[in-house]
Amino acid sequence: MTTKIAIFGVGLIGGSLALCFKGKPGLHVTGYTHLPELIHTFQERQVVDYATLSVEEAALDADFIFLCVPVSLLNTYLEQLSRLPLKKGCIISDVGSTKASIIACAEQLHFQTDVHFIGGHPMAGSERSGVGAASALLFENAYYVLTPPAGVPADAYDSLATLLSQHTRAQMVRVEPVLHDEIVGAISHLPHVIAVALVNQIREYNEHNPLYRMLAAGGFRDITRIASSDPIVWRDILLGNRHVVLNLLEDWNQGVQQFIELLQTQDARGIEQQFEYAGAFRDELPERRKGMIVNLYDLYLDVPDHPGIIGKITTEIGNRGINISNVQIIESREDVPGVMRLSFRNENDMEQAKAMLLDSEYSVFARV
Ligand SMILES: NC(=O)c1ccc[n+]([C@@H]2O[C@H](COP(=O)([O-])OP(=O)(O)OC[C@H]3O[C@@H](n4cnc5c(N)ncnc54)[C@H](O)[C@@H]3O)[C@@H](O)[C@H]2O)c1
Numbered sequence: 001m002t003t004k005i006a007i008f009g010v011g012l013i014g015g016s017l018a019l020c021f022k023g024k025p026g027l028h029v030t031g032y033t034h035l036p037e038l039i040h041t042f043q044e045r046q047v048v049d050y051a052t053l054s055v056e057e058a059a060l061d062a063d064f065i066f067l068c069v070p071v072s073l074l075n076t077y078l079e080q081l082s083r084l085p086l087k088k089g090c091i092i093s094d095v096g097s098t099k100a101s102i103i104a105c106a107e108q109l110h111f112q113t114d115v116h117f118i119g120g121h122p123m124a125g126s127e128r129s130g131v132g133a134a135s136a137l138l139f140e141n142a143y144y145v146l147t148p149p150a151g152v153p154a155d156a157y158d159s160l161a162t163l164l165s166q167h168t169r170a171q172m173v174r175v176e177p178v179l180h181d182e183i184v185g186a187i188s189h190l191p192h193v194i195a196v197a198l199v200n201q202i203r204e205y206n207e208h209n210p211l212y213r214m215l216a217a218g219g220f221r222d223i224t225r226i227a228s229s230d231p232i233v234w235r236d237i238l239l240g241n242r243h244v245v246l247n248l249l250e251d252w253n254q255g256v257q258q259f260i261e262l263l264q265t266q267d268a269r270g271i272e273q274q275f276e277y278a279g280a281f282r283d284e285l286p287e288r289r290k291g292m293i294v295n296l297y298d299l300y301l302d303v304p305d306h307p308g309i310i311g312k313i314t315t316e317i318g319n320r321g322i323n324i325s326n327v328q329i330i331e332s333r334e335d336v337p338g339v340m341r342l343s344f345r346n347e348n349d350m351e352q353a354k355a356m357l358l359d360s361e362y363s364v365f366a367r368v
Pocket residue numbers: 008009010011012013014033034035068069070071073095096097098121122123124125126127128129130131230233237
């Protein structure tokens with residue numbers, strides 16, 4: 001029997017979900033888009049099995065429907081779906097970065113008997129957007145929040161959680177919607193506001209002197225990557241969670257004020273302490289690819305800046321039958337050697353790769 005999955009909004013997150021499901025035995029993925037020009041792109045990228053401009057065609061036959069559109073559109077699509085004669089047992093979910101509003105909406109709606117909505121939010125993403133940025137690996141080892149409204153039966157929750165954990169390889173975690181918005185406001189929405197405000201501050205200085213942009217190095221890049229995120233997606237998230245974000249910005253102002261006072265009073269020990277507290281907390285953060293599910297074993301190596309070097313190293317390791325689970329370049333500056341992180345699923349693979357690389361005179365160190 002085929003499980004039919006419909007994805008509404010095949011962009012970064014919808015496209016990544018589609019790629020997690022597509023091609024798996026017993027699964028069929030339909031993509032809905034409101035833009036005729038995207039049908040061709042989906043086919044070209046082979047991201048879905050079938051693409052349609054019709055809500056009904058995508059939804060009526062689906063066992064699972066994922067709403068992956070900007071958050072201001074979620075309620076409208078959910079209302080539209082609640083009026084359709086969906087298949088018995090159909091589970092609707094979403095991927096929106098805010099949860100309180102969509103859950104409140106779902107609790108007001110009357111779905112057909114045995115059709116359920118369960119909120120969802122994968123805690124993984126990117127500053128890039130659109131189907132071109134989608135990846136089947138995006139959610140691997142990330143947390144995936146599920147927020148079921150009151151009254152959702154356990155078997156509906158379980159079947160969504162099983163489908164998602166099996167195919168995305170993310171770890172499901174159940175969180176109350178209001179608490180979700182408070183926490184995600186702090187660890188995701190506030191940082192996006194700060195990154196954008198910081199970049200805009202420097203952008204204005206740069207208008208008077210282009211040396212600002214020229215000299216901006218690793219520190220500025222590290223803290224501002226997310227300032228390049230999609231304006232429409234983030235407009236919606238911030239407006240949707242504005243009460244939470246406004247409170248957080250007040251706390252942020254207090255933190256800024258504290259630094260102003262430390263500098264005004266030349267409180268050297270106070271400044272040191274701020275870095276000590278922050279460093280201790282940050283160093284305890286779980287590394288994204290070293291989540292709770294599988295332990296990853298990482299090798300770090302300095303890579304010289306010449307074309308094809310990444311392909312050369314990974315091919316050499318692959319030719320020895322050693323599996324690499326992730327590759328990341330930790331960029332420092334554009335014109336100097338970077339650091340390459342190679343992740344392995346077990347110690348044996350890591351040790352074999354390390355021995356091989358040391359033989360090839362690369363500078364390598366390991367972290368487990
Ligand atoms: N970007 C992230 O890092 C991230 C992470 C987790 C969750 N999310 C959430 O995922 C959702 C999608 O974000 P994204 O980053 O994939 O954005 P995206 O811009 O890459 O994708 C959005 C998709 O929605 C479609 N869309 C826009 N208007 C539409 C309409 N009127 N009808 C139908 N489709 C429409 C677009 O064509 C696009 O395919 C948002 O709700 C966002 O809050 C984003």
